[in-house]
Structure formats: C-alpha cells, structure tokens
Amino acid sequence: MSTLTSLTSQSCQTLDDWLCFIEQQHPQHKIELGLERVRQVAERAGLQQLPGRVVLIAGTNGKGTTARCMEQLLLAQGLTVAVYSSPHLLRFNERLRFNLQDATDADWIRALAFIEQLRQDIELTYFEFTTLAAFYLIKDFQPDIALIEVGLGGRLDATNIVEPELSILTTIDLDHQDWLGPDREAIGREKAGVFRANQVAVVAEQQLPASVVDVAACLGTQLLRAGQDYHWQAGQNSWSWHSASVALTELPLLSIPLQNAATALMALQQLGLLSEMPAQITQALAEVSLAGRMHWLQQKPAVLLDVAHNPQSIQYLAEQLKTLRIGHRRLIALCGMMTDKIKPGALDALLELIDHWVLVSLPRPRGAAAELLLSILPDNCSVSCFNDVQSGFEQTLQQLQQDDLLLVFGSFVTVSAVLGLSTALPEAK
Incomplete structure (x- = not known):
C-alpha cells in the first residue's frame, strides 16, 4: 500500500488506500456537522434520492439492533434490504450490507472513486465522503427497503439528506454533548431533525423531551410512541407485543433490548410489512444478533463483549449483569473509553457488580488514558491499568478462572480490538 504522504486519488489501489486517502484529507475525529456540502455533491448524481422505501433511524442507543431486527423480519418476507450503519467493528465493509452480505472491497473502491470525481473542489468530511459512497452503492443495488x-x-448528519418514508427515534440520552447540546432537550431537538412534515415517526423513548414533541407538532409529524401506541411485556420464557390492531405472543427472548425489537415491529406495521404469521416472526427474531452487543465470545471462562459507552447503555448493561453474573465467582471488567465519555458517575451503575477493573488506554486523539478512567473510580476499587487493549486483555486472560466472567466494554474501539484478538482465547475445558 502507498504511504500516507504519497497517496493521491490516482495512486489508490485498494480499499485501505482509499480510506487512508480520505482520512488524510479530513481526519475522522474532526467532525463538521452540516448538510450544505454533502447535499451539493449528492445532487450532482441524485444520490439523495434512494430507491425503494427508505427508513431513517436516529437515537442515542439502539439504532443498530433496531435496524437488524427490521432487516431479519424483512428478509423473512422475501424482500431485498440494504442497511447502512456506523461505526464498524472489524472491517470498514461492515458499514453497508445487502441482504446480510457486507459490500465488497471492489464495490467500495468503485463507489469512493466515483465520489472523488463527483465532488470536484468541494471538501467533504470522512463521514460525508463514505456516506455518499454508500448511497451510490444502494442506488446500484436497488433494494426494496x-x-x-x-x-x-x-438534523445536521450527512444521512439526513434523504427523504425517508418513515423515521425512527430510538432513545435520547446524554452523548456527544459537544456537538448536540448540553441536555436531553437540546439533544432531542437535534435527533428530531429526522422527522418529516406530515409523515410518521416511531418513537421508542418513553421519557420524551418536550423539544421532540414540539418539533413533531411544528412539522405535523404523527408520533407512534412506545407505551402509548405500542406495548411489550417480558415473561420468564417469552415476550409479547401489541399495538391497537396487532397482538403477538410467545415471542422468543432475545439478547438485545426488547425495546429495540418492539420498535422494529411497530415500524414494520406502519410500513404495512408486519407479517401476522407467528411462526415466521418467531424464527426471524430468534436469528437476531449483532456483533459487539451482548456478544459472548466464550463460556468457560466466560467472555462477554458489549459496546456500551454512555450512561443509558451502561445502565442497561448493569441491569443485565445482575442476572448474567449468577454462577460466576468473579466479574472482571475490561474497560477502555473515549475521552469525551469520561465524566463523574459514568461507571457508577457498575460499581457494586465489578470485582476487579482492568483499565486500558485507547489510541489518541480521541482515546482516553487508563489513568483518566481511574480518576472517576472510587479509591477502594480493585484496579489494574494497561497502556493498550492487547496487553490488558491478554494478561487478564492468563489469570481467568473457569468460573470467572470477563466483561469487555466502553467503546467500539475496545470491543473491536478484543474481537481482533479473540484467537488468544483459551479453549474451554
């Protein structure tokens, strides 16, 4: 591969070349929200007009699992489905999949080269560039959904140049406050920017900020709200869901939040695509999983991965661990986080559950040093600090007993690194 300093659009040969070239033009960590640049380039090739029926999914947590639930249920009905998401865990290709298959290197290379020609002298951020490339491939694929x-x-995210038939708002919590605002009202207003005039939005957040309701009222957007327009209830061995017109029972329990699956069902009903065949729905839901979300690498000794990285997702993780840790002698947490996520109280929900903390430093500029994580833990915590994920993970593995549970969380970067190192896991005895 060419070196970073010598890369040009003409010298790019591989997908890695292209991603390095885009990165050197505009580093990923330099975020510039706004639609003017990306819309101007998109309009040159009609990339803002995606084929099929378009669903736009916003929210602090739950976007990926909501999309995966919808994807499984749509594929079970014989429909073709494209899913665009970010960030990825192991390979950039994961950001775009068609009928569960990641877009190939050749697809991405072709699309990125097209956008480089299309943009001419307009500067694009890394996310804008790759989003337009994804839209180019979606137009090529011509999915049903x-x-x-x-x-x-x-509101100002590059994906918001499309015109969705349906918008989804999963949850609203304190995250990315430097860009979205200091509180849930401000953040809710930004996320409600995916609503469209006189259309429908499915909203999973039950403690809805007034700002979201205000945006919907101004646009004439009809909100279908969790706890009002659709409901779910978990039982010991199954769960149920119902809206005003459909009731589903004996659904399989999932490893993802039921709130996300319930929201997916409501979205499909609104699209007229909720099959009322219980066996079909049950089978499709039973197959729902997403790498890095309550993801078991091994059982003995147990290793669990989750990308929880903000207060809401960490609180959910803590609730799940109260049950999952039963039968395990120790619960050890390997945690690496981004600097902007480390705030007083960020890890409080887990304090009573964790027997030992393994704190790891993540790469700069955004990654936090282990010592910064240490500063928000009480002095009486049992802690080990490491300079990187690999050393922390490998040394912790060597000390794991068969009845221990190792939790890896805190960032997509942390989970991605451990997935890449998963071959180091000891074989179950």
Missing part, C-alpha cells in the same frame, strides 16, 4: 442509520444527532 433501505435502512439508514444516522451517524451523529440527526
């Missing part, structure tokens, strides 16, 4: 996951916020 395109599920588009918002990258950051909603």
Whole structure:
C-alpha cells in the first residue's frame, strides 16, 4: 500500500488506500456537522434520492439492533434490504450490507472513486465522503427497503439528506454533548431533525423531551410512541407485543433490548410489512444478533463483549449483569473509553457488580488514558491499568478462572480490538 504522504486519488489501489486517502484529507475525529456540502455533491448524481422505501433511524442507543431486527423480519418476507450503519467493528465493509452480505472491497473502491470525481473542489468530511459512497452503492443495488442509520444527532448528519418514508427515534440520552447540546432537550431537538412534515415517526423513548414533541407538532409529524401506541411485556420464557390492531405472543427472548425489537415491529406495521404469521416472526427474531452487543465470545471462562459507552447503555448493561453474573465467582471488567465519555458517575451503575477493573488506554486523539478512567473510580476499587487493549486483555486472560466472567466494554474501539484478538482465547475445558 502507498504511504500516507504519497497517496493521491490516482495512486489508490485498494480499499485501505482509499480510506487512508480520505482520512488524510479530513481526519475522522474532526467532525463538521452540516448538510450544505454533502447535499451539493449528492445532487450532482441524485444520490439523495434512494430507491425503494427508505427508513431513517436516529437515537442515542439502539439504532443498530433496531435496524437488524427490521432487516431479519424483512428478509423473512422475501424482500431485498440494504442497511447502512456506523461505526464498524472489524472491517470498514461492515458499514453497508445487502441482504446480510457486507459490500465488497471492489464495490467500495468503485463507489469512493466515483465520489472523488463527483465532488470536484468541494471538501467533504470522512463521514460525508463514505456516506455518499454508500448511497451510490444502494442506488446500484436497488433494494426494496433501505435502512439508514444516522451517524451523529440527526438534523445536521450527512444521512439526513434523504427523504425517508418513515423515521425512527430510538432513545435520547446524554452523548456527544459537544456537538448536540448540553441536555436531553437540546439533544432531542437535534435527533428530531429526522422527522418529516406530515409523515410518521416511531418513537421508542418513553421519557420524551418536550423539544421532540414540539418539533413533531411544528412539522405535523404523527408520533407512534412506545407505551402509548405500542406495548411489550417480558415473561420468564417469552415476550409479547401489541399495538391497537396487532397482538403477538410467545415471542422468543432475545439478547438485545426488547425495546429495540418492539420498535422494529411497530415500524414494520406502519410500513404495512408486519407479517401476522407467528411462526415466521418467531424464527426471524430468534436469528437476531449483532456483533459487539451482548456478544459472548466464550463460556468457560466466560467472555462477554458489549459496546456500551454512555450512561443509558451502561445502565442497561448493569441491569443485565445482575442476572448474567449468577454462577460466576468473579466479574472482571475490561474497560477502555473515549475521552469525551469520561465524566463523574459514568461507571457508577457498575460499581457494586465489578470485582476487579482492568483499565486500558485507547489510541489518541480521541482515546482516553487508563489513568483518566481511574480518576472517576472510587479509591477502594480493585484496579489494574494497561497502556493498550492487547496487553490488558491478554494478561487478564492468563489469570481467568473457569468460573470467572470477563466483561469487555466502553467503546467500539475496545470491543473491536478484543474481537481482533479473540484467537488468544483459551479453549474451554
């Protein structure tokens, strides 16, 4: 591969070349929200007009699993589905999939080269560039349904140039406050930017900020709200869901939040695509899983991965661990986080559950040092610090007992690194 300093669009040969070239033009960590640049380039080739029926999914947590639930249920009906999401865990290709298959290197290379020619002298951020490339491939694929996951916020995110038939708002919590605002009201207003005039939005957040309701009222957007327009209830061995017109029972329990699956069902009903065949729905839901979300690498000794990285997702993780840790002698947490996520109280929900903390430093500029994580833990915590994920993970593995549970969480970067190192796992005895 060419070196970073010598890369040009003409010298790019591989997908890695192209991603390095885009990165050197505009580093990923330099975020510039706004639609003017990306819309101007998109309009040159009609990339903002995606084929099929388009669903735009925003929210603090739950976007990926909501999209995956919808994807499984749509594929079970014989429909073709494109899903665009971010970030990825192991390979950039994961950001775009067609009928569960990641877009190939050749697809991405072709699309990125097209956008480089299309943009001419307009500067694009890394996310804008790759989002337009994804839209180019979606137009090429011509799916029946395109599920588009918002990258950051909603109103000014590059994905918001499309015109969705349906918008989804999963949850609203404190995250990305430097860009979206200081509180849930401000953040909710930004995320409600995916609503469209006189259309419908499915909303999973039950403690809805007034700002979201205000945006909907101004646009004439009809909100279908969790707890009002659709409901779900978990039992010991199954769960149920119902809206005003459909009731589903004996659904399989899932490893993802039921709130996300319930929202997917409501979205499909609104699209007129909720099959009322219980066996079909049950089978499709039973197959729902997403790498890095309550993801078991091994059982003995147990290793669990989850990308929880903000207060809401960490609180959910803590609730799940209260049950999952039963039968395990120790619960050890390997945690690496981004600097902007480390705030007083960020890890409080887990304090009573964790027997030992393994704190790891993540790469700069956004990654936090282990010592910064240490500063928000009480002095009485049992802690080990490491300079990187690999050393922390490998040394912790060597000390794991068969009845221990190792939790890896805190960032997509942390989970991605451990997935890449998973061959180091000891074989179950």
